[in-house]
Amino acid sequence: MFKTVLLRREDGNFDAQLTELDDVMLPDGDVLVGVHYSTLNYKDALAITDRSPVVRTWPMVPGVDGAGVVLESHHPDFVPGDLVVFNGWGVGEVHWGCLAQKARLMGDWLVKLPQGFTPRQAMAVGTAGYTAMLCVLALERHGIRPDGGSVLVTGATGGVGSIAVMLLARLGYQVAALTGKADAGAYLQILGAREVLEREEFAHGGKPLQQERWAAVIDTAGSHTLANACAQVRYGGAVAACGLAQGMDLPATVAPFILRGVALYGIDSVYAPLARRSEAWQRLARDLDIAGLENIVTEIGLGDSLAKAHDILEGRHRGRFVVDVNR
Template identity: 60%
Template sequence: ERARVKGDWLVPLPQGMSPHDAMAVGTAGYTAMLCVIALERHGIVPERGPVVVTGAAGGVGSVAVSILSSLGYHIVASTGRSAESSYLTDLGASEVISRDELAQPAKPLAKERWAGGVDAVGSHTLANVLSMTSYGGAVAACGLAGGMDLPTSVAPFILRGVCLLGIDSVMAPKTVRMEAWRRIGTDLDLQKLANLSTTIGFDGIIDAAHDIVEGKVRGRVVVDM
């Protein structure tokens, strides 16, 4: 349970958060916070309108829904697992939609449905999210669960002024990482974090990995070494 690493890699544990909490947040939750900060900096505040979260039952999505809910956003949660609807509403989602609504090839522009979004899926899903983002809105993109391609057009960017905000969690400067973890400490409800995470033993890793690949895991999994 100890590691020797470069000091520059390390960020202090936020006050009031246990090491277990920090691992429940993990890279996924930290990335979700980076997305929220990027949207805020672009002026996507709750008053601007709804925010969509794709892959909402996954690691990034679950934490994003929880944080955005704590900050007062109206959240449209997109998931391929209808059975997780109550889980997502418990985390703070205002609406739950099927990922099928966003999985087909996108029109250049579609009806405006949200002011911003957090996307961990990519491909057709991100293309649809962009086409449905309202004038002057922004989408934070951080994942590729649905593919690395982006089959979209320039229409959302040049006709609605939509911005695509790229989120990188690996090479972010230390000041950015420090701010993200500080915000996690203040804006993430620890009870919701407990509800979206499960703990397994070291001997459960292989089974959990299969479940993740098959899309059977929701939220976060913490390994007790």
């Protein structure tokens, strides 16, 4: 038996609850993982509150992130006792996830936990930090360097934004942090932001080309925020887009791309190939201030995730929820 958050939809009625299930209920997979820690991400919050059609197979265990130990393996790359980290691949949507004490997953989805990370620390990073690192890697491949000018991070108090600010500052970049939280200035400066900007100035339609301000942008918002950010990037700069907190639309023009040579990189964290995943996790182990993660982490128990999901969607939380699935 194992404890889990279980989502059900029957006869049009939705239910989310903490329950216990027998191991035989676990879905197919070639690696059985004893989950130590998971996280509560924006996508998990949407699923738990039934605010968006995230779940496509019922019943469902949410939890797009997990870290723990291999209990059983039929995959050649893993043996019992291996510490692993997991995120993506439609887990929490079409395959049972990691807001549970056990998860049966495909070995091709797993990454061995890099040295220097504990399972809890890996989940303090989670999909948010992994996505932030993918954004940084994209900017580096484009040629963005710390001496090239300021980098704007939108949605800077969220999970991705917070870790993006930390990573960029640790790597020597000058970071400007965009937030809608009036009291977040001190928090963002602790993470490494040199400048804190008010979200409102980006939240509505603007000119197709605006004053050149940023060498690059990491955007978690989409919509008008992304459009305005693109319009402010310097000639030859780059934007890494990884979120849609403001909206899925992009009310922009081609002007920044054809007149300033700005590049727009789409960052996919769900189906990124193993080589890129491994590179991101190795870089996180090397470049992230592990101790500094505690500035952005709130630890909760498995059952707490049902209520805390609402806090995420209502903007009442900053940083990361780490879930100890064994309490």
